[in-house]
Amino acid sequence: DVNGVGVLYDLLRSPWLQALLKVKPSLSARPVFLGEQYLQLASPSLCHVEILQIKVENPSVPEIRELRRLLRNPNLKALLSAHDTVAQKDFEPILPPLPDNIPENEEAMRIVCLVKNKQPLGATIKRHEITGDIVVARVIHGGLADRSGLLYAGDKLVEVNGVSVEGLEPEQVIHILSLSQGTIMFKLIPVSERPVSNQTTLYVRAMADYWPLQDPAIPCADAGLPFKKGEILQIVDQNDVLWWQARQVSDLSACAGLIPSNHLLKRKQREFWWSQPFQPHVCLKSTICECKILQLPVRTGRENYFLPFPAGFRRSMRLCRRKSQNSQQPCYARCPSSCYSAAAAAPYEEVVRYQRHPTDRNRLIVLVGPSGVGVNELRRRLIGMNPHHFQSAVPHTTRAQKSYEENGREYHYVSKETFENMVYTIAKFKGFLPEASRKEFWAIMDEGTTAARATLQGIQMARTHELKPYIIFIKPPSMSCMRQSRKNARIITDYYVNMKFKEEDLQEMEDCAKKMEAQFGQFFDQVIVNDSLQEACVQLLSAVHQAQDEPQWVPATWICSDTQP
Numbered sequence: 001d002v003n004g005v006g007v008l009y010d011l012l013r014s015p016w017l018q019a020l021l022k023v024k025p026s027l028s029a030r031p032v033f034l035g036e037q038y039l040q041l042a043s044p045s046l047c048h049v050e051i052l053q054i055k056v057e058n059p060s061v062p063e064i065r066e067l068r069r070l071l072r073n074p075n076l077k078a079l080l081s082a083h084d085t086v087a088q089k090d091f092e093p094i095l096p097p098l099p100d101n102i103p104e105n106e107e108a109m110r111i112v113c114l115v116k117n118k119q120p121l122g123a124t125i126k127r128h129e130i131t132g133d134i135v136v137a138r139v140i141h142g143g144l145a146d147r148s149g150l151l152y153a154g155d156k157l158v159e160v161n162g163v164s165v166e167g168l169e170p171e172q173v174i175h176i177l178s179l180s181q182g183t184i185m186f187k188l189i190p191v192s193e194r195p196v197s198n199q200t201t202l203y204v205r206a207m208a209d210y211w212p213l214q215d216p217a218i219p220c221a222d223a224g225l226p227f228k229k230g231e232i233l234q235i236v237d238q239n240d241v242l243w244w245q246a247r248q249v250s251d252l253s254a255c256a257g258l259i260p261s262n263h264l265l266k267r268k269q270r271e272f273w274w275s276q277p278f279q280p281h282v283c284l285k286s287t288i289c290e291c292k293i294l295q296l297p298v299r300t301g302r303e304n305y306f307l308p309f310p311a312g313f314r315r316s317m318r319l320c321r322r323k324s325q326n327s328q329q330p331c332y333a334r335c336p337s338s339c340y341s342a343a344a345a346a347p348y349e350e351v352v353r354y355q356r357h358p359t360d361r362n363r364l365i366v367l368v369g370p371s372g373v374g375v376n377e378l379r380r381r382l383i384g385m386n387p388h389h390f391q392s393a394v395p396h397t398t399r400a401q402k403s404y405e406e407n408g409r410e411y412h413y414v415s416k417e418t419f420e421n422m423v424y425t426i427a428k429f430k431g432f433l434p435e436a437s438r439k440e441f442w443a444i445m446d447e448g449t450t451a452a453r454a455t456l457q458g459i460q461m462a463r464t465h466e467l468k469p470y471i472i473f474i475k476p477p478s479m480s481c482m483r484q485s486r487k488n489a490r491i492i493t494d495y496y497v498n499m500k501f502k503e504e505d506l507q508e509m510e511d512c513a514k515k516m517e518a519q520f521g522q523f524f525d526q527v528i529v530n531d532s533l534q535e536a537c538v539q540l541l542s543a544v545h546q547a548q549d550e551p552q553w554v555p556a557t558w559i560c561s562d563t564q565p
């Protein structure tokens with residue numbers, strides 16, 4: 001972020017500026033003279049600058065008034081002033097002169113100067129297994145090395161600040177770099193054949209958590225990208241079969257990081273499942289040891305210059321194990337198929353952006369939550385707010401019927417198998433949905449303390465291209481908030497009617513919610529914390545509209561299936 005480049009970038013992408021840029025063609029198509037004003041506009045890519053001449057003639061026309069207001073916008077004036085300032089400055093660093101004693105075979109060498117700063121170079125080094133040379137192991141996509149085009153995987157390091165790296169370990173090279181101040185000079189032999197990258201960008205939903213700092217197998221923990229299940233990742237490099245490069249879709253301007261490939265993460269999950277009693281997402285021991293990170297390039301003038309920054313040494317690792325193993329049943333004894341299927345499932349699900357067409361049927365809205373959290377209350381309130389829009393059909397549930405309830409009044413009580421069959425049938429027979437297509441179609445999945453396996457399958461069954469379910473998790477707030485908000489609320493059990501929530505009810509709700517998040521969190525499109533009923537209701541309403549009217553990430557197979565005959 002040099003002198004607020006991020007701010008400038010945001011400004012250039014701002015909708016009002018985009019709108020202003022769009023004004024120009026319409027002005028030229030329909031000549032409007034607004035007096036003498038010259039305006040220079042820079043496009044977001046900064047690659048072309050447009051001159052817009054506007055003459056004010058008839059200020060009573062609303063569009064002209066709007067345009068004048070936009071032109072007087074202090075942000076725009078500041079942008080133009082920033083543009084002028086930036087354009088006049090020379091950002092090229094002053095480089096030291098090239099050494100006099102350049103060897104005869106210099107054409108095979110590349111000399112690179114680095115100026116230390118706080119940005120990582122985005123490249124790693126390792127010892128070559130056969131030759132023993134120190135080589136650049138990989139260049140991280142979007143990092144400074146990658147953007148500068150000065151460094152390639154396979155480049156062999158010869159000298160650092162005049163010191164030969166022959167016989168040194170990668171850690172020793174990093175140590176030399178860490179002691180260096182100011183400008184650092186590298187000599188390297190460029191790789192003979194640069195790797196050809198014909199990557200296509202892929203978007204995936206992470207179905208597991210990953211913490212690089214807890215993974216002793218990662219080639220360079222500092223270059224790892226941590227992620228949580230449910231997050232959307234942009235995969236930008238799959239050249240390495242074991243370690244891919246990706247970034248969070250929420251921060252696409254960031255440098256990419258290393259993530260385990262599909263196969264590797266799956267293998268980790270499987271190995272973990274067999275080796276651990278019960279502890280999701282623990283990284284496994286491995287002997288793979290690649291590199292340290294080289295950091296901090298700064299683009300320079302005619303030569304390739306960049307600046308290394310000391311990277312931390314590998315952190316020592318310890319496998320996390322469940323503390324009270326003895327008190328736990330082994331995973332396979334408790335829920336064999338859910339855990340195993342979770343471990344066997346693909347760790348990344350390919351997703352695409354999907355915008356429902358107004359004539360498409362509505363997406364199925366699925367509310368998921370622990371019993372008693374307020375799923376039904378929220379649904380009732382929402383339908384009450386707009387009964388014409390929201391279908392008031394009695395939802396189906398897999399939980400047991402309570403004594404005071406009537407089948408078909410609160411819920412249709414169905415077995416897990418029936419629920420799954422029902423969802424399958426809905427998905428199979430397309431004729432079922434058109435009636436519901438003008439209204440929202442609901443499914444409610446409650447989670448009792450023992451129904452984890454079937455509910456997971458239920459969610460998975462519901463995730464079809466026909467229904468395109470939008471899954472909303474209704475989450476209880478913290479215990480202290482629940483004590484407050486549920487002070488006057490009443491629950492009805494099989495034995496007592498209108499009973500107050502007891503401490504253990506709230507605790508059970510919280511435990512159950514944690515379990516649900518741990519097991520199905522990757523499927524949640526949205527999480528709503530039900531503390532204040534009113535606020536939760538507003539959030540639910542907005543979530544439902546978002547699901548139907550705004551682009552969302554959905555499994556790629558849903559869209560491919562749509563195009564199939």
Ligand SMILES: Nc1ncnc2c1ncn2[C@@H]1O[C@H](COP(=O)(O)OP(=O)(O)OP(=O)(O)O)[C@@H](O)[C@H]1O
Nearest residue numbers: 371372373374375376377485489490530531532533
């Ligand atoms: N945010 C809230 N604040 C106060 N009371 C609430 C809130 N949310 C729900 N309640 C109350 O908690 C009780 C249980 O809610 P509700 O019946 O909707 O739960 P549920 O999740 O549908 O559970 P079940 O599946 O067992 O029917 C109701 O009395 C409801 O009014």
